[in-house]
Structure formats: C-alpha cells, structure tokens
Amino acid sequence: MAMQQTRLTAGGWSRRKFPAFKNQRPDPDGSYHEWLEALCIKPVSAIEWHLDPFFRQGPRVTTDVNWLWIMKGRGEVILGEDERVITVKAGDSVFIRPNTRHIEYFPSRRGWSSISVHFFAYLFGSIDFFSLTGFPVLIRERQSDRLGETAKRLAREFALKPPGWNSAMAADIRLALLHVVRHNASEFQPVPKQNLRRDASRLFPLIKMIDECIGDPGLSVPDLARTAGLSGTRFRAIFKRFTGLSPVNYVHRRRIEQACILLRQTDKSIKQIGADCGFADEPFFYRVFHRLIGATPKNYRENKNM
Numbered sequence: 639m640a641m642q643q644t645r646l647t648a649g650g651w652s653r654r655k656f657p658a659f660k661n662q663r664p665d666p667d668g669s670y671h672e673w674l675e676a677l678c679i680k681p682v683s684a685i686e687w688h689l690d691p692f693f694r695q696g697p698r699v700t701t702d703v704n705w706l707w708i709m710k711g712r713g714e715v716i717l718g719e720d721e722r723v724i725t726v727k728a729g730d731s732v733f734i735r736p737n738t739r740h741i742e743y744f745p746s747r748r749g750w751s752s753i754s755v756h757f758f759a760y761l762f763g764s765i766d767f768f769s770l771t772g773f774p775v776l777i778r779e780r781q782s783d784r785l786g787e788t789a790k791r792l793a794r795e796f797a798l799k800p801p802g803w804n805s806a807m808a809a810d811i812r813l814a815l816l817h818v819v820r821h822n823a824s825e826f827q828p829v830p831k832q833n834l835r836r837d838a839s840r841l842f843p844l845i846k847m848i849d850e851c852i853g854d855p856g857l858s859v860p861d862l863a864r865t866a867g868l869s870g871t872r873f874r875a876i877f878k879r880f881t882g883l884s885p886v887n888y889v890h891r892r893r894i895e896q897a898c899i900l901l902r903q904t905d906k907s908i909k910q911i912g913a914d915c916g917f918a919d920e921p922f923f924y925r926v927f928h929r930l931i932g933a934t935p936k937n938y939r940e941n942k943n944m
Contacts, residue, residue, distance in 0.1 A: 663823040673761055673771065674816070681807035682756035683902055684792035691749045696741035698941070699932045701895045702756045703768060704734040705814075706742070707789040711750025716741040717775070724776055731777040731785045735768045737930075753789040756902075757811050758895065765881060767815075772827030777818055788814045840866060841880050852892055855918040859885045893917065894930045901939045908935045 665671055682702050686709070696716075706715065712727045717740050726732060734740050736758075744750040759767040767773065779785055788810050795803045795810070818825075844862055851857050862885060863873035877885050893915040900911045912923035912935075927935050 659820045662820045679808040680758040684755040684796040686793045688751045694743045705755040706732045707753045709751035711746045713744030774825035
C-alpha cells in the first residue's frame with residue numbers, strides 16, 4: 639500500500655491547518671479574549687439529583703451561578719420577577735445568573751433527573767462575567783455532547799473530593815464556558831458598552847484586599863479610600879462605576895457569598911460562619927443574609943446545593 643505523502647516546506651517541516659470554529663463569539667478588538675483571561679472561577683458544588691414527579695423548587699435566589707443540566711424529563715425553569723418561562727428537556731443546559739429569582743418545575747409523572755452545578759464566575763474579582771458578556775441562559779445540545787459530559791465529571795469530582803478536586807472543577811467549568819463561547823455565538827445577548835480598563839489598575843488591588851480581609855469586621859470604606867489615595871466621595875463613585883455596587887454593598891455581598899459556600903460545604907454553626915465572614919453582630923448577619931438571599935441561613939442550609 640502506497641504511503642500518503644506529506645508536502646513539506648523547503649526547510650523540511652509542515653504544520654497542520656485546523657478549521658476555524660464555526661459559531662465563535664466575534665472579538666474584533668481583543669477585549670473578549672482579555673475578559674476570558676481575567677476570568678476567575680470559584681466552584682461551590684455539583685450534585686446529581688433524581689427527583690419525584692411534579693417536583694417544584696422555589697422561588698429562590700442564589701448569589702452564585704446555577705448551571706442546571708437536564709439528564710431526564712421535561713419541565714420549566716421560570717426566571718425573574720416577570721416569571722419568564724423556559725421549557726427544557728433532556729440534554730439542555732440552563733445558566734441561571736447570580737441574584738436571579740427562579741423556580742424549577744417538572745410536571746412529569748416519571749420524575750426527572752438533573753445535575754446542578756453552582757459556581758462563581760467573576761472578572762477582576764467583582765464583575766459578574768455572565769451579565770457583562772450577555773452569556774446565554776439556554777443551550778440545547780444532544781445528551782451525549784460536551785456540556786453533559788462535563789457536568790457528569792463535575793458531579794463525580796464533588797462527590798468524591800479527590801486531591802485537587804477544587805482545581806479540577808474550576809478547570810472543567812472554565813472549559814464548559816469556553817465551549818459555549820466558541821460554539822454558540824448566536825445565542826449571546828448584546829454586550830453593554832463599558833470601559834473596564836479605565837479603573838481596573840486602581841481598584842483591582844483593593845478588590846483583592848477586600849477578598850483577603852473578608853473575615854475582618856474592622857474592614858472599612860474610609861480605610862479603602864485612603865489606600866487608593868482618594869477622597870471617600872471620589873472612591874465611592876469610581877468603585878460603583880467599576881463594580882456596579884457601592885463599597886458597603888459590595889463588601890456585604892462578598893461576605894454573604896462566602897457564607898453561602900460555608901453553609902454548603904461545612905458543618906460549622908451559623909453563628910461561627912457569620913463571624914468567619916466578618917459579621918461581628920449575629921442579628922445583623924441574619925438581616926443582611928435574608929435581604930440578599932431571601933431566606934434565613936438555616937433555611938438556605940436545609941435546601942443547599944439545589
């Protein structure tokens with residue numbers, strides 16, 4: 639049998655040419671690439687659920703992303719205060735953005751199964767990647783496709799927690815998001831015009847400092863403003879433009895996000911979790927938690943991970 643000949647260059651080498659991704663998100667100025675490079679993924683949980691017929695969950699709000707991959711059954715995911723209905727079936731992925739009111743309803747006589755993956759996806763430590771990029775809510779793929787296989791791996795990692803499980807989950811979630819970016823460009827919503835570079839160099843070190851000191855109840859806005867070399871008024875204005883939140887609300891939200899992780903992943907008492915997240919006053923912790931999550935820490939823990 640004659641061997642296939644490979645045409646070489648004059649230097650004696652050749653390079654394989656790969657076809658382009660057919661439905662990739664356009665990036666004419668390179669900003670989208672920069673956002674993806676700066677993306678930080680923090681896994682929270684991934685659980686495979688097998689649920690009773692006519693199961694209904696919610697309404698509820700989570701501060702993280704809830705990626706719901708449907709294994710079996712048909713149903714509805716109802717989003718927002720206007721209760722937008724999304725019909726889903728086996729093989730579909732629904733990406734529910736942080737702080738979005740939602741209901742999961744599957745009126746199936748045979749029950750249904752899904753994998754629920756919770757994670758944070760932030761740009762520059764604070765900006766919600768999903769809102770910034772117009773990431774699609776619904777992706778329809780065959781049950782054997784990439785997102786489903788990734789969801790199954792994530793559920794296994796979280797259940798077994800082998801050495802390196804957190805890093806492995808972060809890597810798989812990132813690859814899943816990149817898969818959507820490269821194969822589902824037509825599903826993305828328009829991206830709002832924002833100049834992220836303008837304030838990033840000044841505020842990014844402060845945002846990292848907030849995350850590192852999130853358990854310190856003495857963390858204060860005046861101290862942050864002094865570190866940035868700005869007046870309190872100027873600091874608050876720049877911070878809100880950069881993150882979409884006032885410094886106080888941002889600190890509260892990051893503390894509650896950390897509390898949600900501890901409620902899911904540890905058996906610590908609620909009082910201890912509040913203290914670990916920088917709340918010196920337990921009743922104040924309960925008030926802030928209920929305002930942002932819509933449930934008490936106790937109720938949240940009882941319904942964790944779904």
